Amino acid sequence: MTQTDQQTIPVGAMIDEFRVTRVLGAGNFGIVYECENVHLDETVAIKEFLPTELARRDADGQIAPLSPATADAFNWARDRFLQEARTLWSLARPVPHRNIVRVTRYREANGSAYMFMEFERGQPLSDLLEERGTLTFEELRPIVAPLLDGLERVHAANVLHRDIKPANILIRPDGSPVLIDFGAARNVALSGETSVFTTYTPRYAAMEQHYPGGDQGPWTDIYGLGATLYRAVTGVTPKSASEQLLGHIQEPAAELCRGRYPDAFLQAIDAACALKPEDRPQSVNAWRAQLLSDLPAAEDATVVLPTVSATEVTRFSASSAGTPRTPTSSQATGAVAVEAGLPPPRRIRVWILATLVLAVAAGASAWYWWTEHRSDEEAERAAIEGSSRQPEDAPLRTEPEPTSKDRDVAETKPAPIPAPAVEPFAPHQRFSDRLNSGGSGPSMIGIPAGEFAMGSPVDEDGRNSDERLHAAAVDEPFAMSRTEITIEQFSEFTRAVGYRTEADRESACLRIDDEGVELVADLSLSWEQPGYPVTREHPVVCVTWNDARAYAEWLGEQTGREYRLPTELEWEYAARATTTTSRHWGDNLEVSCDFANTADETVLTGAEETRRIEGARSECLDGHLYAAPVATFQPNLFGLHDMLGNVAEWTCSVYDPVYGGGQAKCLDATQRRGPAPIVIRGGSWLTSPALARSAARDGLPSNLGLNTIGFRVLATNRPWEGRASVTTHGSADE
Template sequence: MEAAGERDRRWTSALSRQALLEGTTIEGFQILRPLGEGGFGIVYLAWDPVLERHVALKEYMPSTLAIRGEDFLGVSMRSERHRGTFDAGLKSFLNEARLLARFDHPALLKVLRFWEANGTAYMAMPYYEGPTLKEMLAGEQTAPSQDQLCEWLHPLLDALAVIHRENCLHRDISPDNILLTSAGPVLLDFGAARRVISDMTQSLTAVLKPGFAPIEQYGGAMAQGPWTDIYALAGVVYYAISGQLPPASAGRVVSDSFEPLADTYGGLYSDQFLRTIDASLSLRPEARPQDVAQFRASIDAQPIVAIRPSLTPAEALASEAGAALAASVTAVAAAESPASQPAPTDFAPTGGAVLMAPLPRRTGFRALMLLALVLACGAAWWVGARHGPVQAEASAQVVPAAAAVPEPQSPAVPPRQDVEKLTPVLSNLAPAESSEAAARGSANSGAPSKPVPAVAARPAAPRAKPAVSALQPAETGPRAARANADPVPALAAAGTVQRCSDLVLKSSLDSLSPDELTFQKSQCK
């Protein structure tokens, strides 16, 4: 029966003729088996007998430039013309190991040791157990949730921020280079040696991973930077959500078949998250987030919802009333101002109240007019509040039913209380007769003629005459003759009441003359 060691040795030989054999000892580390092989290096599982732990041992072995020696240990050139390229890659491999040895981030490989031997170089790293992201996704029936994706993304973004601060790029982020351990995801192969060798041989297009390499990695004048790694990381998220590789950037230059995630997976993930991934996969570098901070801020951004405090019905009504009043005053001011002059905003509603802002000098006259209007309205309200019941009762008795007023039984003078009730009506109807009669009435009563704008502007109503004829004897001669006759005592009393009302109104707007004050004190109660 074939020994187990021989069988494993034959399996290793079938896997790669360039890999080290099992049991080979390198700097005290015993090689157990290969873990992975790329175009520029091989990773082994090794045993550290001193610390009694497993380690991952990585060997610099560009298969296109070098071959394993006859002793299955040393490395030699396939052709001496490759010596310069091989040495440049070896230097980059050691610089990457030196850089990683300075980092101490859980999502980055930790280099324990690195050295040169056997014509090549090695680095020893902790051995991480767990599947790669590609293997994990292959075993799942559904796509991971947004919370799960963010749980992977944030440690990887932290790791990228660390290496970007050192002016280093990963350039090889893909699902099979992200290891999922119990402590979180870990970024594997950097590909630093690969980049240097490709720059010298112009053969990088043969080893790039389609879908995860942005267009600037294919060479040309486009500069590489943090946005290069962000494109690859966004490609990993695209692959995790859709289960398909993103379209290769080189092919998108000719015909872009990229389908945005926001158009197809909007109901499963937040719109902001999907749009960030779509933007990070933009073909042009300047259209992507330019660094890790921008990418992180974009995927973590939450929509801002303006919350308006609720108003009580009374507050809402007051606010609407204030807004309506402000709009009315602004409209009046705009109508009074010239057309070429914009109407200033003098009033602003604030919770139902109206605040008056300082007015410019050119609006002083308008402000005075508005103030006079407010005072006149206030005075009219005060007079109406005092005499409103009498006016309402007189109007109800005389004006609406003027045509139906019964004829008096005799031409006797009406009772005093009726005259007092009808005094406001007489004062309103007197100007409608004629200016001459109004003048004589004022002369007989001793009250000065003081027209009220609202009454003077109102046209004479045809029903005024029946109202007056109902209170006076039947006409036996011209109206002017009766006007020159001795006044009826009741009408004289009505004139006195009217003058008292005029003096009250005038005193609310202006000062009274000495004669008016004397009359008011003696006749008005």
């Protein structure tokens, strides 16, 4: 085995008697390969444990911790991986069940661990529901009955799945179902968790999963399958338990679907979706009697479902099912296989605080790795288990364009239309483009082209190893929003197109816990209510990279000018504003409170001093416990406010720790698999001042929203062409 840029085993290498034929998916905690037995006619999928935050593959193929500081966490996580494998292996004993994904064996090797699984082909139920909306009772019955049998086997082994949802049910080409992705499985016979991480999907998770110490049992999985059936019959994503507790009542399936399904079937679905555990059926057998008894269809009834080709395979996904998704060209010929990356362990360095914990809190979508380029043939993957304050600027006039009313996801790609000429801006010019829907866009300022030293010198205080100093250049002028995008500006977009953020649609906004240590998913948070007092002039947060891209594309559609997120190179160039010091005001932290809202002595005047790490404050007062209204602090020499501090900001570039060229371009969202790790910059109100430097950088999955991360937009003198450009005019001296 040799080392590759993506840390994967090369095609043609061997894992025991199996030859690697292709990589099916890679996540932050593991890689899945399709392999063929060189002695027998057998194809398997092999999951290799490789946590990219903790370890890497050496030149000799061995996997080793990144440093002594990560060794303990690596060994702990590897042990949990093997425990998970044993749990899944036990489900196939004494006889494998056809409707449960099968782990055939597991082993340690190369300093890591491997899980061998049967290779399954099919289509996730989530994709089928996305295409069809709902399924008839005649289509659902031959799916439900085998799933109940499989789930009963799981419970008989004292195992709970704990993440049943449409994305984790694979429909084979013959129409039979298989329950996949036991990454959140728990052995109820043991006192502790057996999975590498514990997670759930809020809209399909029972109430007892939302808080520590909840009494979980078979009734917990029954809720997940009941919520899945609710989606299948109503066409509506179920409300989360937390939403229902807050008074957002879920309309019963028996009322929404009366006359279209047997009454007993609908009543049983509603019973499974009961909030209180004691109000649900307590076992699969009891629920089966309610769900499928006294119904005319035969147990072995054969139903013809939409054709699934042999190349269509399961999506190994932890995102909420039912979420609108625009297929890529490759998905038209074969479903793209995506390996769910497990949340990373405690990080050595992080923007939000000094750490990220070994398990991202429940409700966060699982983290995936990425592929930036692939041909149509390579895209046929297979796997098993599966997004200001307005000064009085002179608006630039543009010709009106039609407004899209149907955009809901960032990947929506309007058909290209002839774009009118845009009025060019000049360096240092302040302007706002007119919006076709009325009003003006964000206040922008022209940034001249130029060269600079990107990264940090080795003697800079707080420097990290991923800040390699190198020559870089911006070849063409661009304009940057003078402030972070505000709640008011983002609300204009959501009102215009009826947009719902990704966190609202499928997971939750993340915040730091009350001890200031871990990230937790909080369903009460949103971009309008981020968990602290805000006005319309505060920066919008709780938005994912996809939400930020959707807003930028809407600006392009409204103005006729190209708007997008800045590349990492453009962001640092704008943040430095011709300076070469660690911050645009210099290296003196004692005056930082005049220029940036970070963790400082203000916290000592409030009641939440535990939410900052001791010793990580500036010895000054910026006057803000949380985010401040935009433009509260002094701008840099380019006239940009809050480039450091206040809220961290999404860029459009994929995180690369060695600066291999990705910093100068945007990730092409149509060419990726799963949520890539996107660069965030600038630090936030919760950031240690040492991390609020022009060169400091980090990456997070594109589908996460935090109440410390927002964004600003970039504009060019080019006309809008239907979606954000995927290349820019930055360059770097490699």
